[in-house]
Amino acid sequence: MTANPHAHEHVLLQMLRIREFENRVQSLFSDGLVKGSTHLANGQEAVAVGMAFALHPGDPVLCTYRGHHHTIARGLPLESAFAEILGRATGCCGGKGGSMHLTDKSLALMGSYAIIGSHIPIAVGAAWASTLTHDGAVTCCIFGDGTTTIGSFHEALNLAAVWRLPIVFICENNLYSEYTAIGDVVPIEHPAADRAGAYGLDRIVIDGNDVEAVKEAVSLARERASAGRGPSLIEALTYRHGGHSRADPGDYRPREEVELWLSRDPISKYADRHEVSTQRLEQLGAEARDEVDRALRKALAAPAPAAEALLSNVWSEESS
Amino acid sequence: MTANPHAHEHVLLQMLRIREFENRVQSLFSDGLVKGSTHLANGQEAVAVGMAFALHPGDPVLCTYRGHHHTIARGLPLESAFAEILGRATGCCGGKGGSMHLTDKSLALMGSYAIIGSHIPIAVGAAWASTLTHDGAVTCCIFGDGTTTIGSFHEALNLAAVWRLPIVFICENNLYSEYTAIGDVVPIEHPAADRAGAYGLDRIVIDGNDVEAVKEAVSLARERASAGRGPSLIEALTYRHGGHSRADPGDYRPREEVELWLSRDPISKYADRHEVSTQRLEQLGAEARDEVDRALRKALAAPAPAAEALLSNVWSEESS
């Protein structure tokens, strides 16, 4: 991120693209164009972008219903993401998955999962495959703070640790699971890190609003995994600027807390550190906005899935 | 256990009753009189008896398919236990439960459960009820070392800790889950104790073959729970003399390991410490054997359940 003098602009642009994308999804939702539920990541961009810069091409990534940022950071084309969220035929899942399930096999994006914790064992399976095929990949699995209380988290961490699998677990601790403060539902301070010892793992807590800190922690964890030294569990402290989903204003959160975290916005933080002028930041923002708008226009012009799509891909073609 | 000069004989007798009971179940199995599966606790008597002496009357106890020792130690009449294991109408579950499901509501024996980990959340519910009804009871939940890797263990421990419930968890670490050495399936030395910190609990490892150590640890934990200071997780090191179930000879275990643990037999250990002569021990053994034989004879004389029992108690009478 530092070799190239313009590298930091690239990092910023990635975060801005995500931010603008999420803003547009919110408007689409308000305009009634996005159905069901959608969960935005404004404020959490640094985790996704830092992770993406640390991983190697082909490393599998599994994330959650709050996964726009991770999938975009790993290369999911904005148009494909928009089209999916809008339920169009050109979406990354042909419109059959939706906002909560962005997936792209060509990018080793193994899916966004909407049942809490369910993807962690699946990610462990992906990592296990790497030890069997020796493909050199390291799997990355992202989940929230609230997810540390569900059984599948525990089963998956234990198995990954016993089998010393090449996997990096990232807990995005944004302090809330839906409307509930994490402190109300776990008996420890750090829902992930304070549990690492239960799996023989190191305790790692990082500033999730600092792209560079994320990149470094994930890189180290990736190296460790590559070297056959097993999994890591990284707890990245961050915050969502908005509510849990859709129309939630998030007003169960103390105003001071929200303000504190807004002041730690990952984008301004990074821009400040790299002395990017306000003007330049605005230019980059405009660039991101343009790209997002173009992608959205294309997605909106795309057709709904054909009626035949309803019945296809329940089974493989071979078998049906 | 020390006030009364004969108290230690009472303790010994309890362990001997269990030992003799289990020996008899094994023969019944070999004779084809016990169907399905049965899991004996020879060698693990001290955990059950220590626990039983520490709890108060009415404290709920939940255990597993390896639960003869716990239920007998808590007062389940031998005849009722035998009859259940033999599938007779006079069994504690009318013959509908079986060896893996010994239960007695009048003794607050809330059941023996055959699906690994499934009873831990139920035990948490029992403890939760005590905080709502203020009945002063402390629930005790027993499970094996291998059970610490399943999701429900984690969910239950977390909930009990967050809600500071009056419950004592006892992990009987007998070093094996079925045929698998615990070290092969957990990445830590102590499957329960090394995870206590993940729930904000103290790390407690005790000698599970020492009745007094068990009694003391459970008493302390019970006090703590009673005082509103929440759950405890006790790891009791012990060993099963036989195989996992039925006809398993347990020969996947190193001979030296088996011998070492046989030399730590809880009954001889306790007898030695309290200077009970071999002769007296044999007398007590004979007494236990007699009692067991009498109970078995009665159980064997009992009838099979009536055909109507097949359809009863699926639903409450009111509703059917």
Place this chain on the structure above:
Amino acid sequence: MTIINYRKAIAEAIARSMREDPKVVFLGEDVALAGGAFKTTVGLREEFGPTRVFDTPISEQAIIGAAIGAAMRGLRPIAEIMFADFLGTCWDGIANHAAKIRYMTDGAYSVPIVIRAHGGAGLGFGAQHSQLYDGLAMSIPGLKVVVPSTPSDLIGLFQSAVRDPDPVLFIEHKALFDVKEEMPPEGHVVPLGKAQVVREGSDLTLVATGAMVPVALAAAELVQDRRIDCEVIDLRTLTPLDMHSVLRSVEKTSRLILVEEGPGICGWSSEVAARVADEGFWMLDAPIRRVCSPPTPTPFSESLESLWLPKAESVAAEIESYW
């Protein structure tokens, strides 16, 4: 006259049961402080306080287990599983424990719990947030299953569910949240196991549940023009199953169509059809038809989801095909 919608009827139903019986407690994710992910439990924490209404960690197995254990100790817990799809994460607790403990202990212990879950498709939630789990639940002896289709049935059936000595799965259809009805009076109780004839007719019997009841009624209206007179039955509970009402209707009409949301494979409609094909065989003048969703997961895209759901028009077409 007070009007209440289905969404608000949920909190009303819970509140009535909690007012009636102090042993009723309520737990689930985000149900207390936030009033529920769907705002279906607003006001309960305020009215009943923190010793009766509980927010839990995200741990469905612990929620179900806690409810079971507390019920075995004499309480009457209501447990919310936010989306019925999540029942898969705690199925063992429901199917292997709650439903079997009474039998396995030959009646010593009972498990009077109500598990509430929001189920059903039609809102664009995709494959993992649109299922009903009704057929799976119905297949488990020892578990009762309730599927209310109107606010007043919801309130009345819920009172029966909470008073019931056995475990009950209560599935609230989230596509019905805006359905309005007159608020039923205090003390309104609808017994479990009694289907409701929601439209009388003599030519053909339509049986439906949940969000398919309005679909069946609309289909009946559509064919009315063609002088086909349909009887429409809302089963209301799947276990106990009111076969008596179904058979009485088929005796009159001799024709039966079952309208089920979801693929219906091994669903309630297959069970009802199988029982009519046995007990009611000689009453039938024509094949038993089922109108179900195609055998696929629920697609996300609005256009596909709408194709997936049974429609009044397709039910009407099936009806007309008999004549």
Place this chain on the structure above:
Amino acid sequence: MTIINYRKAIAEAIARSMREDPKVVFLGEDVALAGGAFKTTVGLREEFGPTRVFDTPISEQAIIGAAIGAAMRGLRPIAEIMFADFLGTCWDGIANHAAKIRYMTDGAYSVPIVIRAHGGAGLGFGAQHSQLYDGLAMSIPGLKVVVPSTPSDLIGLFQSAVRDPDPVLFIEHKALFDVKEEMPPEGHVVPLGKAQVVREGSDLTLVATGAMVPVALAAAELVQDRRIDCEVIDLRTLTPLDMHSVLRSVEKTSRLILVEEGPGICGWSSEVAARVADEGFWMLDAPIRRVCSPPTPTPFSESLESLWLPKAESVAAEIESYW
């Protein structure tokens, strides 16, 4: 001629699939070093080594998830869930993920896994170790379900299951472990979705699966004396379901009895009955009957369990009641 029993056929079936395809790996609790809790996987670890046969911790969700994830990365995992009853602890992974991932990603990812489980009653294992979970599995689009009743079918169907590009639940009936048959030759494959007529007859069709196939055959023998000539069909797979074979038989016999182990509520027998009551209605001369277990959990006591299981005598009585 080599004779093999059903128990040993399991390891043989797994071994054949592992020899054929190096991408096949096998994981489960106690399956490797110990050769399985039921000794059904003896020798596999020895033959294929520790990089293809894995003992796991007790964590069914992790087992199923690991299989899914590895399958999505190109492997062909076989996952053992020791008793089918334990499927409740990992139902989410099976029903909400394995079965739906292909559809939700519109075909980008597939999940070619085989989940094996020992199911069924008759051995005195009680309520939590005697279920089949077959009807529940059949209700899930995207999941195939195989229920072999003989050693050679087991071996042949297993090859198809492992080669299949979709997730398959393979339920081995533990009451059949001692059934013997000639060892099928190498390369023996039985396709999924083809029922087998195991006895030809013209008066009545009996359909059964798993341990009920010998029961149905015995019932057919019993009524033979009374000159009632039964056709017996073993479905072999529940998904895909071979309705064609069932309907062809009913066309000939005009009478249908379904014999299902377990309560059968929303089971395969209700689905088959419902489909015949639709597609085969005009072929029928009499009601469709089901002989199932009563609607209760499996009782432990030998005498009750034996009452619970459908018997040849009760099937014969049902058959005779038609005449």
